[in-house]
Amino acid sequence: MQVVEGNLRIDDLDAVLDRLDAIGDEHGVAVQAFDARYVAGREHLRRACELADRAHAREETIARDPGVEIMLYAAGRRQIQDALEMGVSRGEQPAIVVCHAVGDREGQGADAHDTATDRERAACEVVAAMECLEPAETLGASDPELIGEFFDITDAERGATDATLAPLVLERVAMLVVDR
Numbered sequence: 001m002q003v004v005e006g007n008l009r010i011d012d013l014d015a016v017l018d019r020l021d022a023i024g025d026e027h028g029v030a031v032q033a034f035d036a037r038y039v040a041g042r043e044h045l046r047r048a049c050e051l052a053d054r055a056h057a058r059e060e061t062i063a064r065d066p067g068v069e070i071m072l073y074a075a076g077r078r079q080i081q082d083a084l085e086m087g088v089s090r091g092e093q094p095a096i097v098v099c100h101a102v103g104d105r106e107g108q109g110a111d112a113h114d115t116a117t118d119r120e121r122a123a124c125e126v127v128a129a130m131e132c133l134e135p136a137e138t139l140g141a142s143d144p145e146l147i148g149e150f151f152d153i154t155d156a157e158r159g160a161t162d163a164t165l166a167p168l169v170l171e172r173v174a175m176l177v178v179d180r
Contacts, residue, residue, distance in 0.1 A: 001100045002117070002120040002124045004097040007092060007093070007095065007134045009133075010089065010090050016130075017033075020067075023126045024099070027119045027120075028119050029102075030066035030069075030099070031067060031123055032067035032068075032071055032100075033097045033098075034074065034096045036093070036094035036138035036141040037141060037142055039142055040165055041166050042139055043170065044169055045074060047073070048173055052100075055073075056103035057103060063080060070100060071084070072176065073173055074086060075150075076151060076172040086150070094141035095133070095138060097127050
């Protein structure tokens with residue numbers, strides 16, 4: 001998994017999403033854009049990619065599209081429409097774009113890993129050059145209140161543990177596998 005961080009300015013959402021899909025197709029990777037305010041850190045996205053890889057390897061995917069599969073796991077939701085709330089939308093927002101070669105590392109040697117990583121990096125370079133993306137650090141742009149609401153993490157739950165928000169989100173992400 002490789003990521004591109006930046007502030008995304010979207011006038012035509014369909015055009016931007018189509019361009020991201022085309023970049024993914026050109027490089028043989030899934031390209032998925034997230035509103036950074038919903039992302040509880042790099043590990044949140046990494047775990048979603050790992051779970052998408054595992055579902056792919058077991059032929060138990062929820063979605064046909066690998067990028068959507070990553071989005072579903074990141075959101076901890078089975079319904080695509082519900083998960084899309086984490087995605088980018090029209091207007092300006094801090095964004096994180098994930099480029100991931102879903103399933104390309106499972107049971108394959110170091111050469112496959114290098115090739116997948118090379119494809120991910122190449123896709124990231126193209127994404128980073130998009131005119132609508134202004135490079136900026138956005139992995140730290142999460143909104144704890146928004147994340148708590150989206151993942152239904154209550155104040156009582158947070159008060160009952162000394163865990164930070166990120167591990168609670170990772171728990172929700174992992175629950176999608178159990179919740180089949």
